[in-house]
Amino acid sequence: MIRAILILAFFSGTALAEPCCGPVMPAGQHLNQVLDASNVEHLWLAREHVNWQTGMRDRPIDTANHGHVATHCSAFIAAIGERLGVYVLRPPEHGPVLLANAQNKWLSSTEGQAQGWRHVVDARSAQSLANQGKLVLISFANPDPHRPGHIVIVRPSEKSLMDLANGGPEIIQAGMTNHNHWQASSAFAYHPGAWPNGVSYFVHDLN
Numbered sequence: 001m002i003r004a005i006l007i008l009a010f011f012s013g014t015a016l017a018e019p020c021c022g023p024v025m026p027a028g029q030h031l032n033q034v035l036d037a038s039n040v041e042h043l044w045l046a047r048e049h050v051n052w053q054t055g056m057r058d059r060p061i062d063t064a065n066h067g068h069v070a071t072h073c074s075a076f077i078a079a080i081g082e083r084l085g086v087y088v089l090r091p092p093e094h095g096p097v098l099l100a101n102a103q104n105k106w107l108s109s110t111e112g113q114a115q116g117w118r119h120v121v122d123a124r125s126a127q128s129l130a131n132q133g134k135l136v137l138i139s140f141a142n143p144d145p146h147r148p149g150h151i152v153i154v155r156p157s158e159k160s161l162m163d164l165a166n167g168g169p170e171i172i173q174a175g176m177t178n179h180n181h182w183q184a185s186s187a188f189a190y191h192p193g194a195w196p197n198g199v200s201y202f203v204h205d206l207n
Contacts, residue, residue, distance in 0.1 A: 027133020028156030074099035120201035
């Protein structure tokens with residue numbers, strides 16, 4: 001889809017360096033402030049047991065448990081949703097283990113739809129909606145139900161059409177490494193089959 005956009009843009013004379021998805025509206029600027037205030041690069045850290053709402057470590061690090069690395073992408077999503085007044089599947093309704101997979105299924109369900117979530121068709125629409133100040137998620141459910149998926153938030157950004165095509169929407173995430181600003185293609189690189197065709201996009205309006 002994005003490659004087709006690039007081809008259309010080339011033949012229509014659209015400047016690929018111009019913002020791909022409209023300006024960041026005041027509501028989008030406010031959303032960025034909320035995301036910046038999360039301090040995600042220092043909280044919800046991998047290898048730590050954390051409080052899902054705050055991202056702060058709440059148990060000593062288990063240095064003997066080398067076989068399992070805890071990451072907290074789904075807890076971060078749930079926490080930001082709570083701060084914005086939006087429900088996303090979270091504890092205690094579902095435990096932290098394999099929560100990203102469960103969130104993906106829940107977002108597509110009638111329950112998720114009843115909570116105000118809806119599908120977004122593609123990456124460009126996802127970035128545009130985020131720029132308008134809506135909460136947009138990119139989600140991947142691992143085909144192996146015993147292995148974790150991944151989920152991130154789209155950040156409002158006036159990135160170019162070329163950057164969108166090369167890296168996907170601008171995102172914020174907790175994961176193996178936490179990033180306040182990153183590109184979606186890199187965020188899902190550790191999950192074979194995820195980017196670009198294995199992910200789903202979801203949006204929720206904010207008040």
